[in-house]
Amino acid sequence: MKRIVLALAAVLILAANALAAEILVYTALEDDQIPRYMKSFKEKHPDIDVKFVRDSTGIVTARLLAEKDNPQADVVWGLSAVSLMQFKAAGLLEPYTPADGGKVLASFKDAGTPPVWYGIDAWMTGFCVNTVELKNRNLPLPESFADLIKPEYKGQVTMPNPASSGTGFLTVSAILQLMGEEKGWAYLDKLNDNISSYTHSGSKPCKLAGTGESTIGISFGYRGLQQKKKGEPIETVFPKEGSGWDLEANALVKKAAIKPEAKTFLDWAVSPEAMQEYAQSFAVTGYPTGTPIPEGYPAEPTKQMIKNDFDWAAKNRDAILAEWTKRYDGKSEPKK
């Protein structure tokens, strides 16, 4: 009898394993955020097995575009809205309205009907400044984009390569929108003189500042605040002129066999539970959650964010990157 029970149990376990559905998610969310978010997902859906391809924004974007004839991903989660607009234009996305999709602010989702992508949070440019190194070199704290091109910061600044990094792109795009294209490129030329290297990922300039290998890293707010918590001498500066920003957004990938679990995942990804988790990391989320703004962000984060024309950014992304590569790629840190 005991044996039969055991055998039955074994069969059940095997069957359960066979039923456990698996989805492949492409994401550019930070490595230290995903485990926390997934804990929340697993509590609700322990039976869905989620696999990730995680890389910098540019890489995930390029990879999805490259796979367009034979898409591998089921879901895109937390990827730059500019990239999702490119995917939409290329016909790679399948419209899907998640259960809580209606709650997401109109300006934080795709303008089409029905919306194809839904934003979950906004992330914005922040300078990671190493205060110890600043003091060693008797330099003032930079407070604005205008400060960064002052000659005393020569060789002290790192920034991400916009071709591979979403943070890099939103910063370049913000500079071009704030100053206009002509003055924007002139500014970037001057900034280039102060840059010691362009990195592959948007986090790395902040991490380099954290170890003193660089004094100022142009990065994004969350990264700098996180590193300060870890004990690194990092002050996060949100530039006076306003921060470039982008949405991290989700969408369903168009492919022959769309798995129901992919939709379940997207439902969860804009649910209040998930939104609460995002609010631990970001000051601005897809819809208000009532969670207090994480420490270190400006009191009114939406005022810090520039007026961002996503359409313009998406349409001009390729041209901007081509021009940028032509001008500055000689200084770029080798990718991988």
Next chain:
Amino acid sequence: MTGHAAPPVPDQSDWREPLFSERRLRALLLLGVVLWLGLVVVLPLGQLLAKSLYDGSGTFVGLANFRAYFANPALSRSLANSLRVALWTTALAVPLGFAFAYGLTRTAIPGKGFFRGLAMAPLFAPTLLYGITLIYLFGRKGLVTTGFFGFASRTLGIDAGWDIGLYGPVGIIISETIFTFPQAMLILSIALRTTDARLYEAARSLGASPPRIFFTVTLPGVKYGLLSAVFVCFILSFTDFGAPKVVGGQYNVLATDIYKQVIGQQNFAMGATVGVVLLFPTLLAFFLDRLAQRRQAALIVARAVPLPPCETALVNRLYFAFCSLIALLLLIFLGTALLASLVRVWPYDLSLSLRHFRFGDMGGGGYAALGNSVAMAGLSAILGTAATFGSAYLVEKTRGASALRQTAYFLSMAPLALPGMVIGLAYIFFFNAPAWQVAGVRLPSPVHWLYGTMGLLVLSNVVHFYSVCFLTATTALKQLDKEFEAVSESMAVPFYRTFWRVTVPVCLPAVLEIAQFLFVNAMATVSAVIFLYSADLPLASVAVANMDDAGDTAPAAAMSVCIVAVSILVRLLFGAAAARLSRRSQRWMAP
């Protein structure tokens, strides 16, 4: 017509020969070797070359990609940069390797085993680690740059900080020199060991001075080894990407361009183009080396007498000092790598902790990746040893079928000329294509299922390190008399039994050496597998690259330390196993 009735010569194409004769079976197996190498070396490479002639959307554009490449100054400068790095590295690593090897083979210095073991240590780490360690030593907040965090100036009252300007060519060349030094040292030790003492006797009895002997006997005696060392150092530093990626700063080289094009921008056509540009100097070096080695074969002396170490006490002391200095530098280097993985917040909180070894919050896959790497290295070692030793046996010990044998030999040596990145790229193109166009007909690809699996990772490693293993096996097999084959044939023992009962046991040390070489290299390699690993199968060495990309330098160092630790452990286990096994299988060699 009387008397000399010549015995009938068996006709090669005798129809009475049984269908499955041993000769046929061997020829069939050799054909299998040729076909398999054709499938995993020639076809993928052909695909890469073809890809460089098409644009991104699949239109034939001839040499337009190459024109675009050389018209773009940012890209074409990389070719000059790569050449410069490779030349400097070769000029540094070969003399250092030569002096070290000379100390180990021709002098009577103590501690040779220690020196040799330590000099091999750099082979165990991904090249990224050299870059990372250099940052901790010579970066802006490095130990040397800051004069041990001002310790020197506080205690000694001197400003001992020294900024070497690490980022750029300086950092790359130092890293590559550390990386290629053991390889040069190994090749030159073998060359210096295989010499004929009688030449030295003759020179001395003719009254030649030691410098004269060095230039007229020693150097000419090892010129082919020297040439090999030069080529190996040149190719390795020309094609490596790990070190330039970490300490290259704004100094682009070909290998990093390939990554930017393929992984950064998914521009496969330009990636293939740069891959071909990378391949040309390597192929040239390969053919020059092969040409030289062929001439050497004619120079080998039949009855050479081994040369005992016979330098003067002064020379011994000098070499001991030199080897100690190199060993000390390597120890500092390895120690810094370990320190980098242990310090809590470099350089602001120097307390030690194991927190960088918790990879939970990091990209790259953590210990699962390490597990995958061990599995991949183990499988590469087992399958690679079987494949290389088996094919070396067939090529070396088969009579007749010379066209097949020569083809198999050439194809076995060809991977030596292929940089890992070229193999990785070629494999993406070849194995990821869901269908092949053959003469205008669309055929579903029979190898597509391998893509994204452990099988492809193992295959890429086996092919990447194929030639060195094949050469090791061939050398071991050459020491075995062909009479074994002849005797077993005349006694009607099938060759596979002789192979299993005689050949393999006798060659056991070489077999173990091959397996160990494959394991250690598969653990540390990044170049080929970084294109081929999938989300389900993260690898430790790739994790090092990814963590370094994200700026998580200390965890990247920690993962490298794990890789080195596994490789050293495996090497020790192999050493113990080899000692046990060879006591049993090598008894015949004892006098």
